Structure formats: C-alpha cells, structure tokens
Amino acid sequence: MSAHKPPSAPILYSFPSAHELTPALADFIIATQHDAIAKKDRFTVALSGGSLPHTLTGLIGKPGVKWDKWHIFYVDERAVPFDNPDSNHSLCVSEFYSKVPIPEQNIHPIDTTLLDDLEELADAYEQELIREFAQKDAARFPIFDLILLGMGPDGHTGSLFPGHELLSESSRWVAYIEDSPKPPPKRITFTYPVINHANKVVFVATGGAKLDILSQVLDKPEQGLPSSRVRPAYPGQVYWFVDDAASGKTEYPRTSFKL
Numbered sequence: 001m002s003a004h005k006p007p008s009a010p011i012l013y014s015f016p017s018a019h020e021l022t023p024a025l026a027d028f029i030i031a032t033q034h035d036a037i038a039k040k041d042r043f044t045v046a047l048s049g050g051s052l053p054h055t056l057t058g059l060i061g062k063p064g065v066k067w068d069k070w071h072i073f074y075v076d077e078r079a080v081p082f083d084n085p086d087s088n089h090s091l092c093v094s095e096f097y098s099k100v101p102i103p104e105q106n107i108h109p110i111d112t113t114l115l116d117d118l119e120e121l122a123d124a125y126e127q128e129l130i131r132e133f134a135q136k137d138a139a140r141f142p143i144f145d146l147i148l149l150g151m152g153p154d155g156h157t158g159s160l161f162p163g164h165e166l167l168s169e170s171s172r173w174v175a176y177i178e179d180s181p182k183p184p185p186k187r188i189t190f191t192y193p194v195i196n197h198a199n200k201v202v203f204v205a206t207g208g209a210k211l212d213i214l215s216q217v218l219d220k221p222e223q224g225l226p227s228s229r230v231r232p233a234y235p236g237q238v239y240w241f242v243d244d245a246a247s248g249k250t251e252y253p254r255t256s257f258k259l
C-alpha cells in the first residue's frame with residue numbers, strides 16, 4: 001500500500017550558476033502550480049527568508065503564472081516588526097511581491113501585534129494555517145503544494161537548528177524558538193510534521209558558503225542535520241536546486257533537470 005512506502009530519496013539538480021538555476025526553478029514552480037490548480041483551483045506555497053526570495057525573480061513576467069490562485073505562508077518568521085530589516089515578510093515584499101500581482105489577502109504574514117508573546121504568536125499562525133487547510137483537507141497536518149526552503153551554513157532550515165529540541169516536535173504545526181543561534185533569537189517556525197507532509201519541498205542553495213554543508217547533508221544524512229531530516233512522506237518529494245559552487249564536494253548523484 002502506498003501509505004506504507006518509505007519517503008523517496010532527494011532529487012539533486014545542480015546548475016553551472018545561479019543564473020541558470022533561476023529560470024529552471026521558475027519553470028518547476030509553474031508546472032507545480034498548474035498541477036495544483038488543475039486539482040483544486042488554488043496553489044498553496046510556503047516561503048522561507050534569507051537568500052530564497054531573490055531566487056524567485058525568475059517568475060517575474062513569466063507567462064502561465066496564475067498569481068490570483070497563489071496562497072502564500074511563511075516556513076519561518078522572525079519575531080520583529082515589519083519595518084525591521086530582519087523580517088522575512090518584508091524581504092519577500094521587497095524582493096518578490098512588489099514585482100508581481102499577488103492579491104494581498106492571499107499573503108499570510110504573522111500577526112505583529114503578538115510579538116511580545118511568542119507562544120501566542122505561534123498559536124495564531126497555526127490558526128491561520130488551520131483556516132486555510134482544515135476545512136479543505138481532512139488530513140491531520142496541512143498538505144502544501146510546495147514548500148521552498150533555504151539552508152544555512154550550519155545545516156539549519158526554516159528556524160530548525162542543529163541539536164535544538166524543536167527537531168523532535170511531533171504534534172504542533174507551528175512552534176516558537178527563543179534562543180535561535182542565528183540572530184534574531186526570537187522566531188516561529190513550521191515543524192517537521194508540516195514540512196514533511198508537503199507534496200513537493202524544494203531547497204535552493206547557491207554559492208561556496210554552502211559547499212561543505214551540502215555534502216554533509218546529502219552524503220551523510222545519518223548525521224541528522226536539520227536539512228537532512230526533510231524527507232516528505234510518500235508520495236511527497238524533496239528536490240535540491242543548487243549551483244556547482246555549492247555542490248562541488250557532494251558525491252550524491254545529480255539528476256539532469258527536465259520537467
């Protein structure tokens with residue numbers, strides 16, 4: 001029975017540079033969007049912060065993007081006001097939303113009136129997810145069409161950091177962290193049960209700063225680094241879109257990119 005199949009192995013696409021990666025990623029996202037809209041007339045996406053929003057610029061001006069069908073959430077967010085440069089939402093506004101016609105009501109930022117109470121902030125964001133997913137899917141966890149992740153040089157993803165107790169959270173959809181080793185310390189983040197229920201999860205990692213960690217994450221998953229633990233349940237699939245500068249040390253087999 002398909003429900004008992006183990007998670008599929010990650011698929012690694014490596015491009016000569018970020019310049020070649022960006023349009024391929026855009027094509028991949030558009031194809032994923034088409035599949036989702038054909039099934040349920042909407043496309044649910046979760047975005048990360050850091051370098052990720054810039055890699056979405058390949059979507060700008062591309063034909064076939066149904067912006068009004070996109071419903072966007074955040075994999076993680078820093079507990080800061082929107083006018084703070086650390087805000088992942090603000091980064092997405094400047095790098096991405098300001099350049100494409102996504103209806104404002106389809107973008108789901110955190111409630112910044114709750115920044116003083118991280119537990120409430122995480123609970124409120126979980127409720128935001130429940131409003132989107134609970135009535136539409138009978139599943140125990142939300143099933144995103146696409147989750148887009150970055151990876152820090154220590155192997156963290158979202159705000160799931162090496163050795164942190166949040167790595168074993170198994171029931172909450174959204175959790176908070178007060179001691180992030182990367183500033184700012186206060187954040188909220190999707191948990192693995194959410195990330196690992198997505199249909200497709202895409203990591204984007206470019207540049208030499210990711211060289212050592214990419215090889216650890218893909219070649220030595222038994223080390224249990226946070227990014228290695230992203231293994232969506234069957235029939236979900238994790239993909240890595242990287243450049244050759246990041247994949248230079250990785251022995252993991254590459255797949256030629258084609259849709």
Ligand SMILES: O=C1O[C@H](COP(=O)(O)O)[C@@H](O)[C@H](O)[C@H]1O
Pocket residue numbers: 048049050051052075076077088149150151152153156157158159182
């Ligand atoms: O703190 C964070 O870092 C990760 C990785 O960022 P990157 O700049 O190395 O790509 C990011 O994915 C996450 O959303 C963010 O909050």
